[in-house]
Amino acid sequence: MNNTIKVAYAHCDGPCGIYDPASARIAAEAALSMTKKILALTPPEDKADPQAVAAYLNTLSRYVAIKEEQAHLAKTELLVLWTDYFKPEHLEKYPNLHDTFWQAAKLCSAVKVELSLHHAEELMEAIEEIHNIFWETKGRKVDWVTAG
Amino acid sequence: MNNTIKVAYAHCDGPCGIYDPASARIAAEAALSMTKKILALTPPEDKADPQAVAAYLNTLSRYVAIKEEQAHLAKTELLVLWTDYFKPEHLEKYPNLHDTFWQAAKLCSAVKVELSLHHAEELMEAIEEIHNIFWETKGRKVDWVTAG
Amino acid sequence: MNNTIKVAYAHCDGPCGIYDPASARIAAEAALSMTKKILALTPPEDKADPQAVAAYLNTLSRYVAIKEEQAHLAKTELLVLWTDYFKPEHLEKYPNLHDTFWQAAKLCSAVKVELSLHHAEELMEAIEEIHNIFWETKGRKVDWVTAG
Amino acid sequence: MNNTIKVAYAHCDGPCGIYDPASARIAAEAALSMTKKILALTPPEDKADPQAVAAYLNTLSRYVAIKEEQAHLAKTELLVLWTDYFKPEHLEKYPNLHDTFWQAAKLCSAVKVELSLHHAEELMEAIEEIHNIFWETKGRKVDWVTAG
Amino acid sequence: MNNTIKVAYAHCDGPCGIYDPASARIAAEAALSMTKKILALTPPEDKADPQAVAAYLNTLSRYVAIKEEQAHLAKTELLVLWTDYFKPEHLEKYPNLHDTFWQAAKLCSAVKVELSLHHAEELMEAIEEIHNIFWETKGRKVDWVTAG
Amino acid sequence: MNNTIKVAYAHCDGPCGIYDPASARIAAEAALSMTKKILALTPPEDKADPQAVAAYLNTLSRYVAIKEEQAHLAKTELLVLWTDYFKPEHLEKYPNLHDTFWQAAKLCSAVKVELSLHHAEELMEAIEEIHNIFWETKGRKVDWVTAG
Numbered sequence: 001m002n003n004t005i006k007v008a009y010a011h012c013d014g015p016c017g018i019y020d021p022a023s024a025r026i027a028a029e030a031a032l033s034m035t036k037k038i039l040a041l042t043p044p045e046d047k048a049d050p051q052a053v054a055a056y057l058n059t060l061s062r063y064v065a066i067k068e069e070q071a072h073l074a075k076t077e078l079l080v081l082w083t084d085y086f087k088p089e090h091l092e093k094y095p096n097l098h099d100t101f102w103q104a105a106k107l108c109s110a111v112k113v114e115l116s117l118h119h120a121e122e123l124m125e126a127i128e129e130i131h132n133i134f135w136e137t138k139g140r141k142v143d144w145v146t147a148g
Numbered sequence: 149m150n151n152t153i154k155v156a157y158a159h160c161d162g163p164c165g166i167y168d169p170a171s172a173r174i175a176a177e178a179a180l181s182m183t184k185k186i187l188a189l190t191p192p193e194d195k196a197d198p199q200a201v202a203a204y205l206n207t208l209s210r211y212v213a214i215k216e217e218q219a220h221l222a223k224t225e226l227l228v229l230w231t232d233y234f235k236p237e238h239l240e241k242y243p244n245l246h247d248t249f250w251q252a253a254k255l256c257s258a259v260k261v262e263l264s265l266h267h268a269e270e271l272m273e274a275i276e277e278i279h280n281i282f283w284e285t286k287g288r289k290v291d292w293v294t295a296g
Numbered sequence: 297m298n299n300t301i302k303v304a305y306a307h308c309d310g311p312c313g314i315y316d317p318a319s320a321r322i323a324a325e326a327a328l329s330m331t332k333k334i335l336a337l338t339p340p341e342d343k344a345d346p347q348a349v350a351a352y353l354n355t356l357s358r359y360v361a362i363k364e365e366q367a368h369l370a371k372t373e374l375l376v377l378w379t380d381y382f383k384p385e386h387l388e389k390y391p392n393l394h395d396t397f398w399q400a401a402k403l404c405s406a407v408k409v410e411l412s413l414h415h416a417e418e419l420m421e422a423i424e425e426i427h428n429i430f431w432e433t434k435g436r437k438v439d440w441v442t443a444g
Numbered sequence: 445m446n447n448t449i450k451v452a453y454a455h456c457d458g459p460c461g462i463y464d465p466a467s468a469r470i471a472a473e474a475a476l477s478m479t480k481k482i483l484a485l486t487p488p489e490d491k492a493d494p495q496a497v498a499a500y501l502n503t504l505s506r507y508v509a510i511k512e513e514q515a516h517l518a519k520t521e522l523l524v525l526w527t528d529y530f531k532p533e534h535l536e537k538y539p540n541l542h543d544t545f546w547q548a549a550k551l552c553s554a555v556k557v558e559l560s561l562h563h564a565e566e567l568m569e570a571i572e573e574i575h576n577i578f579w580e581t582k583g584r585k586v587d588w589v590t591a592g
Numbered sequence: 593m594n595n596t597i598k599v600a601y602a603h604c605d606g607p608c609g610i611y612d613p614a615s616a617r618i619a620a621e622a623a624l625s626m627t628k629k630i631l632a633l634t635p636p637e638d639k640a641d642p643q644a645v646a647a648y649l650n651t652l653s654r655y656v657a658i659k660e661e662q663a664h665l666a667k668t669e670l671l672v673l674w675t676d677y678f679k680p681e682h683l684e685k686y687p688n689l690h691d692t693f694w695q696a697a698k699l700c701s702a703v704k705v706e707l708s709l710h711h712a713e714e715l716m717e718a719i720e721e722i723h724n725i726f727w728e729t730k731g732r733k734v735d736w737v738t739a740g
Numbered sequence: 741m742n743n744t745i746k747v748a749y750a751h752c753d754g755p756c757g758i759y760d761p762a763s764a765r766i767a768a769e770a771a772l773s774m775t776k777k778i779l780a781l782t783p784p785e786d787k788a789d790p791q792a793v794a795a796y797l798n799t800l801s802r803y804v805a806i807k808e809e810q811a812h813l814a815k816t817e818l819l820v821l822w823t824d825y826f827k828p829e830h831l832e833k834y835p836n837l838h839d840t841f842w843q844a845a846k847l848c849s850a851v852k853v854e855l856s857l858h859h860a861e862e863l864m865e866a867i868e869e870i871h872n873i874f875w876e877t878k879g880r881k882v883d884w885v886t887a888g
Contacts, residue, residue: 246394
């Protein structure tokens with residue numbers, strides 16, 4: 001089976017070679033935005049009005065679900081970079097690489113679990129750091145541009 | 149129920165307000181990359197070697213699946229912009245908006261169905277045009293930067 | 297590469313040719329049903345009973361999630377028709393086609409964001425109109441039958 | 445916790461009450477259509493032309509993936525009916541109900557695993573039978589209309 | 593087409609032959625755990641504090657969503673065993689097989705719809721019974737080990 | 741917002757606390773099984789018989805898709821353990837933890853990209869090692885039992 005493996009290895013350098021930390025950044029921006037919107041919501045004054053209560057809960061539970069989804073997506077996109085893009089030679093140059101990604105992934109979980117503006121902003125900073133490392137390994141200078 | 153509707157409308161301007169054509173662009177770049185890689189594949193010379201044939205088909209059918217997935221993702225991301233971000237006032241300023249998105253969506257389908265470098269590149273151009281319209285509506289100047 | 301493209305074009309007329317507005321209709325019916333059920337829910341009288349509160353919120357947040365999912369599915373199914381089934385020749389005959397789909401997609405978003413019986417019913421009407429256009433283009437007479 | 449359970453039970457009759465065998469039927473029609481299209485494909489005459497080979501394989505492996513997805517969706521939709529819609533009282537009236545669904549689900553698997561026109565058509569017949577049982581339990585007469 | 597069907601049948605015994613009731617068990621354990629956590633939550637004392645209310649609802653609606661997802665996953669995993677692993681010869685030996693799975697699937701739905709510790713525990717018992725039947729058909733003795 | 745964060749932190753120890761390396765093991769077993777089945781496939785003798793060719797390609801491309809899905813699932817399940825279960829105190833005791841997971845994740849990618857029995861078996865060994873570390877941190881002795 002040696003020759004099978006050799007044939008396959010030729011394409012081992014990844015599925016498409018298109019990696020871009022912007023995917024994680026967009027998702028983290030959305031999670032940050034939802035965190036802000038949830039913290040800004042006001043429960044209905046009249047707690048005896050079933051429809052006002054339901055409208056508030058409809059909005060809040062949608063926002064929580066979108067925050068969950070986007071923080072999860074940010075985590076998934078970060079882990080794609082860590083497991084697929086980064087190679088042993090990068091690890092030599094950036095010896096904290098594993099920990100940088102571990103902490104960033106744990107921040108994604110914190111953004112899901114909590115309603116913490118602080119952690120949502122720390123996640124953005126962590127992704128900016130990864131953006132810088134990533135483009136440095138590519139020998140390119142790409143500005144950190146946010147959509148929000 | 150009037151007041152329910154009013155409460156809800158206050159958040160009607162979308163789930164998080166974070167839109168970025170970069171999501172569609174990254175997916176389209178990946179689909180273009182896979183198109184190129186598929187067109188560059190060479191079938192095994194010895195068609196009687198079951199494992200060489202299987203290795204070739206393993207690579208090719210993975211590449212086709214990734215192209216499909218990424219072209220589909222590009223389409224989904226484009227349609228999010230069209231249905232959620234763009235509003236009637238944009239349509240007045242860009243009267244071809246509907247058709248621009250329809251053609252771009254049809255290009256995504258073409259990139260799935262075909263192995264066409266030409267259509268994959270046209271899709272990139274369509275997304276660049278949408279990128280320009282999008283940031284113009286935001287009153288911002290954002291460069292068109294690709295990852296590939 | 298000319299001949300590659302020609303080979304591929306032969307199958308360009310879509311993946312399977314099976315389109316049916318019933319998919320969007322079923323999802324929209326489910327979203328309408330959830331809207332009604334949410335509006336009919338009554339918060340527990342004893343707001344100091346943690347389990348009664350949790351039971352109410354369990355039901356309500358599940359209903360909101362199902363409404364979200366089904367309204368999203370309705371949108372996805374509508375956009376499949378718009379991007380894959382409808383061709384330039386249909387556009388000539390139905391010059392409002394783009395706007396019909398755009399408005400219907402925006403109604404799907406409204407049904408997600410709001411708790412609006414009115415918009416959920418308007419979505420059903422929009423899908424009925426699309427059902428009629430669709431079957432007319434096929435030269436068939438298919439009754440509008442709902443499941444609910 | 446008795447009262448929690450009671451509150452919840454009130455909504456126990458399902459998430460939205462909208463069931464329609466048309467969902468399974470549309471998916472099974474798509475799987476049947478893909479089976480036919482795959483069986484009608486012709487491999488390229490010139491097996492030494494890498495791009496003609498790749499175009500054939502692109503088409504074929506997409507079709508297989510769509511057949512897989514649609515047969516799987518048909519199975520999922522059938523199992524929703526079996527587990528959520530049908531109740532013990534229906535089982536009394538239709539004592540073969542369990543077996544009818546088991547055989548239909550196994551046909552979905554056969555349509556995935558095989559390239560069998562025969563099994564894809566048997567699946568359509570099984571869904572028609574389920575359509576008839578379903579609407580009979582609802583006391584309605586709904587015609588069996590296919591999209592293809 | 594006879595010979596096509598014959599070729600395909602050779603692989604008809606399933607996609608990979610790896611079945612393990614542990615998948616359903618892990619999901620059901622997670623759903624049971626979430627049920628307990630939801631029932632143990634205390635609403636904020638100060639109902640006028642928007643952020644305390646939002647934090648409580650953030651936690652609760654995430655827990656409900658995870659319970660939903662895990663109970664659904666348990667159902668899906670059980671139905672894979674029922675439709676793909678079990679064959680007519682097993683049905684002869686375990687004549688209640690269909691009903692065992694039907695009841696287990698209905699328990700999954702109950703765990704979603706309700707906040708019932710009782711039903712979440714009954715689901716675990718149903719999966720243990722299926723675990724025993726499954727390994728018996730394999731002629732193996734595998735202990736019932738839980739993660740929680 | 742201090743008190744919001746405090747409320748949320750109380751549940752910070754994860755969504756449900758149910759972790760089990762069996763999920764990753766089952767997926768890796770399935771990927772190993774598919775690798776073996778693909779390597780054992782024989783192309784049709786008569787390459788001029790379109791239906792025999794299509795039947796072979798139907799089987800092979802389904803197997804490749806299932807291998808892809810299962811290797812991906814193994815990766816996802818491993819990364820859940822790494823990002824959510826393991827805490828800084830575990831890292832002190834297992835200083836190679838990051839690298840163990842990185843290598844295991846890269847093996848998942850190799851199993852997707854290649855047709856390598858060797859890498860599929862190495863992945864099983866990597867998961868067995870993680871199984872041992874995991875249960876050691878829990879202070880439990882759980883046997884390594886495979887389904888295949």
